[in-house]
Amino acid sequence: MTATDAPHVVGDVMTRAVVTVGTGTAFKDVVRTLQERRVSALPVLDGSARVLGIVSEADLLPKEEFRDSDPDRHTQLRRLSDLAKAGSVTAEELMTSPALTVTEDATLAQTARIMARARVKRLPVVDGSGRLIGIVSRSDLLKGFLRNDEDIAEQIRREVIASLLPSPASAVRVTVCDGVVVLAGRVRDRTLVPVAARLVRAVEGVVDVRFELEEPAASRRT
Template sequence: MSMEVRHVMGHVAIAVHEDASFAEIVSTLRRFAVGAVTVIDRDRRPVGIVSEDDLLLKEIGTARGGLLPLTRERRTERRKSAAVTAGDLMTSPAIVVTPGTPVRDAAEKMHASHVKQLPVIDPVTGRVCGTLHQSDVLRVFERPLGELHDEIVALVRDQLGLDPGALAFDVVGGVVTITGEAMADDVERLVRAVRRVDGVVAVVPEVETRPRGEAAVYPPVY
């Protein structure tokens, strides 16, 4: 089973209200040592994000590139440089996840949106209930080796329909070395499936193929 956000998230909701002042936002960022803060409405539902980059526009002001064409991005920068509340400073809408979101999906959201944290919302109320940081996502690589091994065995048996007794999985530092025997056309999907297990860094297949019995050592798959 894939790890979900609930397994690694922080349960402190780092947020400010829409009417929070510039100084309040700075104080919150410094207090929790984060690079961004969620902006919430009166019902504690996230409506946007204010990052350190947004705040830096106040220092840069409108002097930067004053003679450049007034593009949509420049208009946004000018608006934010003049803003004094979270509601005016924020980037909206907020990109969110729920406790049941797979960690892998959350990581993909972070990467695609170029953000380092995501607000976690209750799927029923829509209210913010925690925060997911990049460092939280990386905790999947600290899973106990026994837990990781058991999940791989279950995956091979229940999802791939292969006999785990014909294979051995040696897990060291997140690198899974697979030995034993398998049909040649099963090796590729075996490696692909194991690689997607949360906490696996790489897979090294050293599997003998059947029925010919000829050893076929495959290169590492990352």
């Protein structure tokens, strides 16, 4: 992976071959598909490949949980949705809907925030019409951290240092080790350091940024 093809958006990292089910897929067939394909959730599509919802292992568990029990009134009121799923027999009845989705031009950072807030492990990727074109998982979002250290350093030199802290106003060296960036040398305007930090952290693959900067001698005497 080079600096020019570093992943920036969902389309760079998503899986395009997606296992799906239709609205009428039977409960046992959903379970069978999850087991055979070794996935924990399946997009549910209509006849036009639009994503209607997601059926996950969590949606299936109430069937087993309430199989041999008679929930009390408090449980019935508190877990109406789970009790409905316990009586479901098709993917349409089981699925969580509407589905939370992203488009392929969503950034990895945006997608990570959506997943964290919704506490989900993967998201269907759809086009402008809501049709499924892929799926993105938590592990996909971490692929940027596999970038070569020198590729990261080169991108920072080109996109951050050259424009924000150019010579001769500064002489900043960039080194990267295991994704940790160190900016060392001299910088005339220290008010630019927080800006540089923000821009460096936005580079795919950066784990952290540290500074070993000092003002030029002439600046310290004034």
